[in-house]
Amino acid sequence: MTARPYNFSAGPAAMPAEVLEIAAGEMLDWHGTGMSVMEMSHRGKAFGEIIARAEADLRSLLAIPAQFKVLFMQGGGLGENAIVPLNLSRGGAVDFVISGSWSQKSHKEAGRYAQARVAASNADTKHTTLPAPASWAIGGDAQYVHLCSNETIHGVEFHELPDLKALGSDAPLVIDFSSHVASRPVDWSRVGLAFGGAQKNLGPAGLTLVVVREDLLGHALPICPSAFNYQTVADNGSMYNTPPTYAIYLAGLTFQWLQRQGGIAEMERRNIAKAALLYDFIDRSAFYENRVAPEARSRMNIPFFLQDESRNEAFLAGAQARGLLQLKGHKSVGGMRASLYNAMPIEGVRALVDYMQQFEKEMA
Amino acid sequence: MTARPYNFSAGPAAMPAEVLEIAAGEMLDWHGTGMSVMEMSHRGKAFGEIIARAEADLRSLLAIPAQFKVLFMQGGGLGENAIVPLNLSRGGAVDFVISGSWSQKSHKEAGRYAQARVAASNADTKHTTLPAPASWAIGGDAQYVHLCSNETIHGVEFHELPDLKALGSDAPLVIDFSSHVASRPVDWSRVGLAFGGAQKNLGPAGLTLVVVREDLLGHALPICPSAFNYQTVADNGSMYNTPPTYAIYLAGLTFQWLQRQGGIAEMERRNIAKAALLYDFIDRSAFYENRVAPEARSRMNIPFFLQDESRNEAFLAGAQARGLLQLKGHKSVGGMRASLYNAMPIEGVRALVDYMQQFEKEMA
Numbered sequence: 073m074t075a076r077p078y079n080f081s082a083g084p085a086a087m088p089a090e091v092l093e094i095a096a097g098e099m100l101d102w103h104g105t106g107m108s109v110m111e112m113s114h115r116g117k118a119f120g121e122i123i124a125r126a127e128a129d130l131r132s133l134l135a136i137p138a139q140f141k142v143l144f145m146q147g148g149g150l151g152e153n154a155i156v157p158l159n160l161s162r163g164g165a166v167d168f169v170i171s172g173s174w175s176q177k178s179h180k181e182a183g184r185y186a187q188a189r190v191a192a193s194n195a196d197t198k199h200t201t202l203p204a205p206a207s208w209a210i211g212g213d214a215q216y217v218h219l220c221s222n223e224t225i226h227g228v229e230f231h232e233l234p235d236l237k238a239l240g241s242d243a244p245l246v247i248d249f250s251s252h253v254a255s256r257p258v259d260w261s262r263v264g265l266a267f268g269g270a271q272k273n274l275g276p277a278g279l280t281l282v283v284v285r286e287d288l289l290g291h292a293l294p295i296c297p298s299a300f301n302y303q304t305v306a307d308n309g310s311m312y313n314t315p316p317t318y319a320i321y322l323a324g325l326t327f328q329w330l331q332r333q334g335g336i337a338e339m340e341r342r343n344i345a346k347a348a349l350l351y352d353f354i355d356r357s358a359f360y361e362n363r364v365a366p367e368a369r370s371r372m373n374i375p376f377f378l379q380d381e382s383r384n385e386a387f388l389a390g391a392q393a394r395g396l397l398q399l400k401g402h403k404s405v406g407g408m409r410a411s412l413y414n415a416m417p418i419e420g421v422r423a424l425v426d427y428m429q430q431f432e433k434e435m436a
Numbered sequence: 437m438t439a440r441p442y443n444f445s446a447g448p449a450a451m452p453a454e455v456l457e458i459a460a461g462e463m464l465d466w467h468g469t470g471m472s473v474m475e476m477s478h479r480g481k482a483f484g485e486i487i488a489r490a491e492a493d494l495r496s497l498l499a500i501p502a503q504f505k506v507l508f509m510q511g512g513g514l515g516e517n518a519i520v521p522l523n524l525s526r527g528g529a530v531d532f533v534i535s536g537s538w539s540q541k542s543h544k545e546a547g548r549y550a551q552a553r554v555a556a557s558n559a560d561t562k563h564t565t566l567p568a569p570a571s572w573a574i575g576g577d578a579q580y581v582h583l584c585s586n587e588t589i590h591g592v593e594f595h596e597l598p599d600l601k602a603l604g605s606d607a608p609l610v611i612d613f614s615s616h617v618a619s620r621p622v623d624w625s626r627v628g629l630a631f632g633g634a635q636k637n638l639g640p641a642g643l644t645l646v647v648v649r650e651d652l653l654g655h656a657l658p659i660c661p662s663a664f665n666y667q668t669v670a671d672n673g674s675m676y677n678t679p680p681t682y683a684i685y686l687a688g689l690t691f692q693w694l695q696r697q698g699g700i701a702e703m704e705r706r707n708i709a710k711a712a713l714l715y716d717f718i719d720r721s722a723f724y725e726n727r728v729a730p731e732a733r734s735r736m737n738i739p740f741f742l743q744d745e746s747r748n749e750a751f752l753a754g755a756q757a758r759g760l761l762q763l764k765g766h767k768s769v770g771g772m773r774a775s776l777y778n779a780m781p782i783e784g785v786r787a788l789v790d791y792m793q794q795f796e797k798e799m800a
Contacts, residue, residue: 096464099456278679297519300511
């Protein structure tokens with residue numbers, strides 16, 4: 073395999089090269105069937121095996137308990153912003169923890185279907201801190217509590233899921249784990265529903281993962297589209313409508329790759345090391361800056377700034393020339409952002425740090 | 437290229453081998469970017485070129501007029517069954533032409549959002565005829581008229597779109613053209629909105645094409661999810677949420693392949709010849725039977741039956757052994773079904789007819 077550039081995109085994001093090579097090799101003929109996976113009927117035996125193995129592998133990797141359903145859906149995180157309240161709000165009240173752009177969007181969209189309240193917010197620190205759970209104002213009538221457990225744009229991550237029971241609430245916790253799913257274990261005892269677009273850590277865009285506790289099914293509003301009714305999707309094994317078959321296949325290959333790496337515990341170990349390498353460098357530097365409170369910093373998405381922002385274009389051009397791709401920050405935050413998902417090896421982070429050091433020297 | 441089996445799947449369906457070969461070759465590095473298309477930010481320059489060219493090529497192929505928006509969405513035809521009335525019904529009345537399973541499903545789902553009426557139905561002939569437009573009961577208050585212009589399961593196709601104006605109605609016509617899009621020209625002067633899942637004639641599952649006249653935008657119900665609001669999708673160039681980037685890329689490669697074949701007029705010529713070959717053989721046979729009225733027969737989906745259905749399993753096993761794949765009929769109709777989408781060459785239809793002849797002889 074020839075060396076590939078290091079791709080720091082926030083999503084759609086780098087995939088393991090091994091996964092892409094397998095997919096390329098099987099493109100015209102999956103396992104002697106004479107068909108590409110994308111040419112198979114979703115109701116046929118071959119695709120049945122592919123989706124069943126993908127689900128089993130994901131359940132094993134993430135230790136998903138039997139009382140949770142795994143749904144493969146479409147529409148992404150922004151779709152789920154409507155689909156979750158359509159299924160879970162019962163038209164009542166819902167409490168949101170605002171920790172950045174994504175939870176803000178979720179809160180706004182839920183207002184179409186439910187009384188969407190703000191239980192806590194870090195807006196006063198420009199989304200650079202974690203609102204402490206003890207301070208959350210959760211209503212006794214909350215149908216669920218929504219939390220974005222990793223904010224891709226602001227680079228804020230909850231390193232422990234809140235224990236709502238210990239906070240005196242019986243409401244189920246809904247987490248948007250799009251941008252850190254499979255980067256660390258999930259404490260399912262604290263979760264009612266988790267959703268995520270695949271395009272950061274699981275596979276290509278166009279696939280949405282929903283993991284939902286069975287007792288939360290069956291309460292959709294009558295206006296919920298059938299294709300997005302969790303009960304309907306679950307009853308039909310994610311095949312009420314034609315699923316995004318090729319995306320599921322690629323996610324399945326990614327799950328197999330994760331197993332070969334040693335599973336989620338090993339990925340977490342690597343992700344801790346990768347993030348520490350970059351944060352430690354930035355923190356020691358007077359040239360670069362990360363503005364997120366240390367305890368709130370994401371392992372996956374690391375926004376940083378050049379103290380002199382007039383050098384941004386030069387920084388990005390030099391990075392591109394070295395094969396360090398897609399480092400430009402989100403337009404709403406500015407600066408740079410390095411996303412260090414599972415497919416990013418520590419060598420890529422080292423190459424980035426080396427470049428940042430050299431760029432600083434050149435500018436001195 | 438080694439010979440591939442002939443894949444008669446109704447969808448997800450056969451793709452042109454040339455498209456799959458290009459995709460395999462570009463899997464790890466699209467045009468020297470060092471990235472797979474599925475690893476690119478949807479906001480970046482490279483993917484921007486891919487989606488812009490895909491739209492331009494599709495507009496050119498289908499001769500889509502400028503006053504129509506082309507939207508790349510998710511959720512498939514069953515998703516659109518809710519999304520269309522959420523966007524177009526204004527909560528009023530909608531008239532449905534029932535011609536088979538898909539229009540029935542569309543009618544049922546629309547009832548969640550609108551007064552969904554039946555303007556005509558071919559249920560009395562078990563969905564084997566076309567309800568004549570002159571007989572349709574279209575209300576003066578209809579917000580739109582829904583027609584499935586090709587019924588994938590029952591094998592019924594409208595070979596001319598109705599002229600609603602000539603029928604005295606000002607309502608826009610909505611067509612579900614999932615299973616014959618790009619197989620023939622579209623008379624856009626008679627259409628307000630057309631939608632289709634990509635997985636029959638355009639690309640892989642997980643991409644939904646919507647072509648909508650601009651004046652129909654902006655009337656969504658307040659309960660319409662933002663990610664499925666046509667105005668929002670149009671205003672954001674199909675990037676309100678992360679689009680299914682790799683599926684769009686594959687559809688774009690398919691559009692380029694269609695251009696190389698000679699465009700839609702040439703595909704129609706081939707599709708007429710392919711369908712005639714199979715129907716003529718079946719009609720001359722006393723062993724096989726197609727039950728659809730000749731004027732209503734689909735060029736794309738040809739359901740047929742063995743007069744002696746006890747031989748179904750033997751027929752399918754023999755076909756599979758000869759590399760004639762996925763011929764089993766839909767469970768609701770039974771028997772066999774051969775789908776002859778654009779990617780099926782006439783050689784595949786000849787091979788099928790040859791096998792059918794030989795099977796008949798062997799059974800004699």
